[in-house]
Amino acid sequence: MTEQLNGLRRILNEAIDDIIAACAKRNEEFPSIDNPAQPSEFSPHGIRNDPTVSHAIKLGVAAAHQLVATLQSPMQTVIGIGTYTTLPGNVAVVERTHVAEIIRQYGKGGMCAADIVKYNGTSADKLERILRHLATHHVFREVSPGVFAHNMLSSLLDTGKDVELIMKNLDGKFDGTNGLAAYISSLTSEQIKTYASMWNLMTDDPRADSQELNETSFQRAYDTNLTFWQFLDLPENDFSRRRFDCAMQGVSSMQPPGTILTTYDWNSMPESGTIVDVGSGLGHVSLEIASVRPDLTFILEDRPSVLEDARKYWTQHAPELVENAHFIATDYLCPQPQLPTVPDILLLRFILHNLSDKYATILLKHLRAIAKSSTKLIVVDYVVEHACLTPRNLDSESQDTIPGAAAPAAPSPLLPNYGLAGALTYQMDMIMLAHFNAKERTIEHWIDLFSASGWRLVKVNRDPTNKTDWPLLVAEVVEGL
Ligand SMILES: C[S@@+](CC[C@H](N)C(=O)[O-])C[C@H]1O[C@@H](n2cnc3c(N)ncnc32)[C@H](O)[C@@H]1O
Structure with missing residues (x-):
């Protein structure tokens, strides 16, 4: 020892x-x-x-x-570990009572709970204890007894909006923000309730081994047959849907900025080529690519409700590109619609991790059906590393036929997957499990998924500043299928 x-x-x-x-x-x-x-x-x-x-x-x-x-x-x-739920639970309280925006007004000196509740009308005694619990986890700073100010972590809960404006339009709290607070909010609401039912589903429910999108812990928790996406589309869940769409922009900030540009050579695409952004959300990833390749045609595909907002988002952020972009409402589990041109790139960022193997294969086969021989499939998703050494990282990269496939293992005595330094990969795997019967995949799993659906993984590109999380996978068409 x-x-x-x-x-x-x-x-x-x-x-x-x-x-x-x-x-x-x-x-x-x-x-x-x-x-x-x-x-x-x-x-x-x-x-x-x-x-x-x-x-x-x-x-x-x-x-x-x-x-x-x-x-x-x-x-x-x-x-x-058994008490961890208090942490996201308290982040949820603070976010839903807009404490981050309220406290910001008082700067470094901070604010006591009795003053905070004058704005949000909640309980001062309970809020003070909640803030102290968070401050002990380094979220907020207790600057003097009972007085709290922002620190580095708590400041990320702040939308930057004026608290009075938020109170007047609660449903629009996250509209037009960078999505980070929206993402934290989303993770601490539907996600907590959903996960609380996971053990029930695993012990006394015939759906335990299902791959269906509507037989998950989410349906058990919410007592519904709707998929998570159908649930978001209910009129009464408009806030959650808008928050989720905005949150997907916040996800990007977990990576060094511009990672989508540093992990693929977009200049290798033909002049005026076409990218289909499958499950695009608001299309902010495509917009990042458009910043270096404005000549490309972007086809955004998503649920109708999301694409309405995507068009508005592009009109606001890149009016010059809207005319050459296509916003096509699709169900990606159905055959692809007729597209204006055959795609050079099919881009899927955080799409396949929302699908079980059964449905990921269906989607990939539909995409294979519209591909030409030079079409590249680009997948951005987590890659799960085992918590022990595997033949792949023991054998050294030179023996791997797929460049970049082997992630460098951490030095001993650390866990080879860098343990909790890579925690988000495993936490996201659980969130995908609970909401979609889906998963984050190991590299072996990715290879099998592609080959079962007419694609071949040819390369794994890793950002130099983040070699282990979220690599960009490049797959090519398998001919003759
Ligand atoms: C995790 S988000 C990723 C969004 C975007 N690719 C990004 O990286 O920010 C998944 C997206 O898939 C979309 N989606 C879910 N089910 C879909 C379906 N059946 N057909 C089309 N899009 C779907 C959702 O609306 C959502 O925008």
Whole structure:
């Protein structure tokens, strides 16, 4: 055990030394957790997006979590796990009572709960305790007894909107925002309730082994037969739908900005070529690509309700591109509609992880049916790594016939998948499971899924600042099917 503890200490020390050295080289301070998040967090030039720093962060975070799990009393840790629901539960309270926007008005000095509730009308005693619980998890800062101010983490719950404006138009709270608060809000509402039913579904429900979109923990929790998407389309869920569409933009901020541009050479596409953005949402990923290739024709496909908003979004953000874009309402589980041109690229970002193997295969076969031999399928999704070494990362990359397929394993004594430094991959896998009977996939699983539907995985492109999460998978048509 001493050897493991020493190993963790060494990794942690080296990671912090590397971060401090990188800061010194750039002549800048590492961002303080006590201040609101700086705009540089959203810039490709931000310190956390420096490749050396980003790698050191990954190692440091993995080591710190493993150290806690190793050092702390196991009883405390396990009982603590049982209480985790309090954390998203309290983030939900704070978001739904607009505390982030209210507190912002008072700057560094902060605000006491009695003053906060004058704006949102909730309980001061309960809110104070909720904020202290969050501050202990480094979300908000208790600046003096009972007085709370923003810190780096809590500031991301802030939409940036004026609280009075929010109160006047609650349904539009997230409209026009960067989507980050919307994403956190979405994760702490339908998602919590859904997950609470997971154990029921796994123990006493004939749907436990289903692959259907309407036989999940979500249907059990909400006592409905509607799929999650159909549920969002109900008129009474307009707020949730708008929030979800906006949230998908917030998802992008989990990656270094511009990752979609650094993980694929969009200039390799033919002049005036065509991209079909399947399940485009508002189409902000396509808009990012359009920033470097405005000559391309973009075809956005999604549910009718989403595409209405997508057209508005493009009209607002890129009026010059709307004319050459197509907004085609589709059900991607049906054969593809007649398209204006044969696509050069079929882009699926966070689509296949919403589908079980059964339905992912159906969608991929429909796409294969409209592809030409040079069409590329581009998939952006998580790739799950095992929590142990596998033949793929033991054998070294040179033996892998698919470039980039093997993710570099973390050094011992860390878990080879970087443990909780990569936690989101596994958390998202559970969210996909609970809402869609779907999944995040291992690389072997991706290879099998593509080959079962007429495609072949040819390459895995990884961003230099984030080599392990969210790679971009490139697949080509298998001829003769
Ligand atoms: C997780 S979001 C991803 C959105 C976008 N690709 C992005 O990366 O931001 C999944 C998208 O698939 C769309 N979708 C779900 N079911 C669909 C269906 N049957 N046909 C077409 N689109 C669908 C949803 O409306 C949603 O916009």
